[in-house]
Amino acid sequence: MRSLIAALLASTALPACADTIAATSRITAVTVYPDGAKLTREVTFSAPSAGAHELLVTDLPYDSDPGAIRLAPSEGLQVGAFALRADRLPPREDPLTEDQRAAKTAIEAAQGATDQAQLALEAITAKVEAAEAQARFLSSFTGALPDGATPDTIKSMAVMIGTETLAARQAALAAKAELSPARKAVTEAQDALAKAQAAYDSLPSVDMDYTALSVAVNAAEAGEETVTITQYVGNASWQPVYDLNLTREGGDKLVLDRAVLVTQYTGEDWDGVALTLSSSRPAEQAAPSQLWPELRSIGPEETEEDRARKVMGAGDVLYEAAPATVAAPAPTVTAGMGYEGDTVVYHYPEAVTVATGAENLRLALDNLDFAPVVKAVAVPRLDKTAFVMASFTNASAEPLLPGQAMLFREGVLVGQTWLDVIAPGVEIDVGFGAIETLTVKREMPKRAGGETGVFTSANQQSESAVITVENTGTESWPVRILDQVPYSEQDDLEIEVTASPEPSETDVEGQRGILAWEFDLAAGGKQTITLEQVLTWPEGMVLR
Structure with a gap:
């Protein structure tokens, strides 16, 4: 390079x-x-x-x-x-740096202490080995008696061997008693050296x-x-992270705590720098994509004979191929470096240090308060309980950038989600977990004669369902129930739907056949919804 x-x-x-x-x-x-x-x-x-x-x-x-x-x-x-x-x-x-020089001095001192402790341990080990070797030699002595040996001489030799063997073994035992403190001293010195090295490694470096x-x-x-x-x-980036805290006591309130994670792998530490976070993306596309003319042509309809000739291979082709359309060149992606523009910028008020490749530095930003609309939303066809949904509008003057969000309800963690960018004035729905005390049930009661809730004849199908919502808790909830009925785009397929009570909304969010009921459900209350549908079509047709 x-x-x-x-x-x-x-x-x-x-x-x-x-x-x-x-x-x-x-x-x-x-x-x-x-x-x-x-x-x-x-x-x-x-x-x-x-x-x-x-x-x-x-x-x-x-x-x-x-x-x-x-x-x-x-x-x-x-x-x-x-x-x-x-x-x-x-x-x-x-x-x-100055801090690194001081840390390196500490490493050298710790290394010296470790070497001294190791030498002391080796000296004690040598004493043990020498004493044990002497004891082994004396105990294994089988030499011949000297010429002219007398009983007194033999007795003196035996006493000498016993005395020296005892002294050697006692010296070995005394040396062994010193081994444990010496080994402990080596371990402590090595731990101190490891800590000194870790302290050095943690410092911002210019090397x-x-x-x-x-x-x-x-x-x-x-x-x-x-x-x-x-x-x-x-090799540097930042991303926002959020904590969404929903509370209902004293009025529905939603607090969004914002923080950011800063990561860098530039090869050098940022030590005590003034940090600015910009939503500008100079490394990405800075100009609109290019459209290229699309040439279309027509030719004679291909016959079975033509297709057979293609299979025969290039050497057996008997027809003249149509002129090939020249592929348009790939659009050029342009990017500008260093533009600021009308982008969201955050200036962190204090100097920060970000080590290269070592951490995701989390920095707190601020928090935003929202006045959410909170409802208990249930889909009885698929779920057995209702879920807390909070709708809020970004009333701030800046967009909320995409990021991971931890979800809290009444201070308790209930889940996490990903928030896409939320522009000023845009409304968003966020779920805050299940409400265990708000149960829902969708049943299809049997008809006379034992048939289930779906009955099909030659050209008619009918279905009945009963939806029950029960609040077993001590808190009242505004409830929103969602269900679905089929819809038709053919005049010959007639669909008749009856519901009691009538749905509050039909074709929810432009989705045909999606129905919604909204009502308040007091603590200990129960609400029942009946839903029937009849599909009729001409004889000779099949329902799909």
């Missing part, structure tokens, strides 16, 4: 500079898009004299795109040509593969100068 960048930029000549000023940058602000991010870096350096210099910024990520870099100098400084240098880079004195940005600058006078680098990168 570096060699490729170097080759591409070899032809980008920089003006001759009086000297080279090496400097590093600091990321001060980040704007994160749903896919990608804009990094703002500040480079502060000291110009030794007025005139031309080469500024060499030595800490840009190795995969930086020169086409996505913009420069802004401080007052009195001019910038000219710039290029990325991927090789022949100057060494950096110390790529570690990474890098490329250098070479910039021709011209200073009006000697002194401190600043160049601001704006850079667009991929």
Whole structure:
């Protein structure tokens, strides 16, 4: 990658500079898009004299795109040509931060303590092994008696062997008593070393593969100068997450708590940056798609003989093929980088740190209050209980962006859902779980003679159903019941539907045959709905 960048930029000549000023940058602000991010870096350096210099910024990520870099100098400084240098880079004195240097010192101290504890353990182990070896040697002694041995000499030798064996075994036992504390000391030192290493690994790092940005600058006078680098990168994203809290006590109320998850895999940590979240999508399509002319033609109707000839193969084709239509070129997808436009932007009020590849940083935004319309909605044909449904309108001036939502009812988690984008003024329905105390039942009573609720003759079918809704709880509910009846688009198929009570709404949301009943059901109350339908068609026809 570096060699490729170097080759591409070899032809980008920089003006001759009086000297080279090496400097590093600091990321001060980040704007994160749903896919990608804009990094703002500040480079502060000291110009030794007025005139031309080469500024060499030595800490840009190795995969930086020169086409996505913009420069802004401080007052009195001019910038000219710039290029990325991927090789022949100057060494950096110390790529570690102050916190990293302190953590590395702690690692070195912990490593030294671990080595000392290990050496102490090995010394004790050596004492044990030496004493045990001496005891084994003495106990296995089978040497011949010396010439002229007397009983006293033999007795002295036996006493000596016994005394020395006892001393060796006692020394081994004493050394073994030291093993347990020594092993514990090694374990504690290793734990301390692991914690020190983990503390180091958790710190924001500047030690990474890098490329250098070479910039021709011209200073009006000697002194401190600043160049601001704006850079667009991929491998970063954010997405909203929501908590929807529905309460009914004291009046129906819906509170939407908003937060965001920020993730980045850019290769460098964002340490203490000003964070902005933008709904702009610079990595996606920025222009409408292109339509291409569609050429259609007609020809003689294909016969069985024609189709047979096609099967025979290209060598046996006896007819002249119709001119082929040239495929239209694929539409070009264009994308713009860095546009802001009329998009929703969130400025986080505090500096944040986002480590690369290490976490999904969750940041709280704010909350919105809505006045929902809450109903208990049931579909008795498919379900045995009613469900809480809250309808609310986005009365804010901004769209609610798509994201995962956790659903709470009276403070209790009841489920989760995905919210699509909700534009200002748009109404949405969200379900908040089942109401166990509101049961529904749909029965098809038997007719005289034992037939079930569906009766079919040669050209007529009739069906009857009884829907029962019962509230066994202590809270009254506005209830909405949904059911369906067939519909016909043929004059010869007649459908007659009778319901008691009459439905409050027919063809719900434009869906033909969907019926709805709405009523209030008090605690301990019960409501019954009867529904009948008769389908009639001419003889000789079959119902499908």
